[in-house]
Amino acid sequence: MSKPVIRVEGLSKRYRLGLKEKQAKTLAGQIGNVLKAPLDNLKRLRDMSRFSIEDESVFWALKDINFEVKEGEVLGIIGKNGAGKSTLLKILSQITEPTSGKIEIRGRVASLLEVGTGFHPELSGRENIYMNGTILGMTRREIDSKLDEIIDFSGVEKFIDTPVKFYSSGMKVRLGFSVAAHLEPEILIIDEVLAVGDYEFQKKCLGKMEDVAGQGRTVLFVSHNMEAVSSLCGEAINLVNGRIDFQGKVREAVNRYLGNSSVEKISHVHVNPEFENGITEINVLTSMPGQIHRFGDPLEVSVKISAKVPLDQANIAFQIKERGSGKSVIYTWLHDKENPLGKLEGQHWLKCIFPKLRLYKGDYDFTFHFSERSGQKNPQKIDNVCPFEVSMIGIPHQFEWTDNNCNYIDDFEWKVI
Structure with a gap:
């Protein structure tokens, strides 16, 4: 039986709304603000400790989240905008600290959460590949063995020695995904950034994630594309207002998500x-x-x-x-x-x-x-x-629902005679 590689217990994340620092207009005022900063921060922390969930100045992006992800599992995380999906992934990627609760992660994590995440704008695409690989704990020899494959998959080979600050958002996504997927992390975390890429690249990405999952590695996938979630994931979590509304089989999770969404004319x-x-x-x-x-x-x-x-x-x-x-x-x-x-x-x-x-x-x-x-x-x-x-979300089919197969499918019946 596969062991859990991610365990989340009682995870909550709180933000305080309406905080805006007053900027001093003079040098003396700015120096005064610096000197007062430790005391102000202490007072703010004391005040926040007294906040309750009913306090209008507090926003809970996540509240009491509990789940496990086993080795080799592909977990979809779905929900409306503002449900807490990206906050959850940032905490799992150790970009943001939780307010309470704990997470346990066993394995090397590669994340693609936002366009250009983890890239240094002044470095070239090639240099960023090596930098990201080093952060993941890979040796130069390991990165060398994957370099050509990463560059070829990304489709930015003409610009691979150009500083990343000159890349378009689509180019950053291509290279970022290619790096994250090819450097052999045990856990791959992907946010909705694939929406930036074109259709053909999205298709390549989904195929690559299937390959990664097929190799026994773990994938966490956030997307508003329910067809992609349904085809790629076995299990899914549906978040509503920072809480888990449903956790289980992906088809049921998608139906729950669609049931919670209003259909507009x-x-x-x-x-x-x-x-x-x-x-x-x-x-x-x-x-x-x-x-x-x-x-x-x-x-x-x-x-x-x-x-x-x-x-x-x-x-x-x-x-x-x-x-x-x-x-x-x-x-x-x-x-x-x-x-x-x-x-x-x-x-x-x-x-x-x-x-x-x-x-x-x-x-x-x-x-x-x-x-x-x-x-x-x-x-x-x-x-x-x-x-x-x-x-074709939720429509069972043994083969892939590929494009341009037909225009219409009528009712039909096969018989052995």
Whole structure:
């Protein structure tokens, strides 16, 4: 049975809000502040010891966190912005000290928490690789054996002898991740910095983390990308307001996270002064927050019709299209001859529901059409609105959900005959 390499007990981190030092405007005033500093700090510490959780000037970034991570485990840490994820990783990386509680870590830790973390801006990329390796306790010979692999993976070989201060944020992330992943730490801690890289590099990073985990090393992974968390991690912790809301199987943790997140409508308001009648507002309700829709979930599309005069054989249609290519993959309509709206006047909402939208993973948007008398009156076209993403989060599949496999998956059944 694998032994714990990380043990966290009663971990809490407290910050005091609203503290702002008063800056002196004169040299004498600044000298006075320096002389008073020890006494002021002592008084501040005494005051903080009296604070309780109800005190409005105290913010608990983490409160009473307890968990273990076993050797070779890939643990996802998820939660909304401000839930305490980054604070937890900073404490585990020994960048920040906890207010109370304790952590035990067995093994060499490599962390990538922020763009350029651990880099010296005046040193070149090559020199920073050696510096980071030395900090991790590696010999020069060990770093030499990994150097070409690190540089090749990072994709910054043309700039490897350029000072890091001239790197873009994406270049820093590439090199930082490559260093952290290739210098063979027992524990790899990765924050949401992968969001800075491009899609292809993110894919390489996820593949590398799978390799690291496959070698029996431990990975802590923070991300808002639930699909990446679901595919990479076996267990996950869902943080809510600095506390552990759920700890267990990653699928349950993701569902808990999504259940705690509010789903917002994707809206488009359209002003159409040319005609008396037409579409004036569109709302799309995806099944997950952040304009993300899970494959197979219901999708709801609402269209507001404003008619200054009675409708005259009105027709409405829309297409769901691939973003980028503009290829139409779904078409739906409400034609007067099949389903008459009648001579409605004023403002009215129409709703179209897909009970199980089985679009394949990818990025999509909508194009809407309105007209009366089969396009002869008040023709209207609203292009490329309400963009959304289809995700395969929580959809079991033996193989990887790779891009561009298809556009749509219909229900099907196999039989042996």
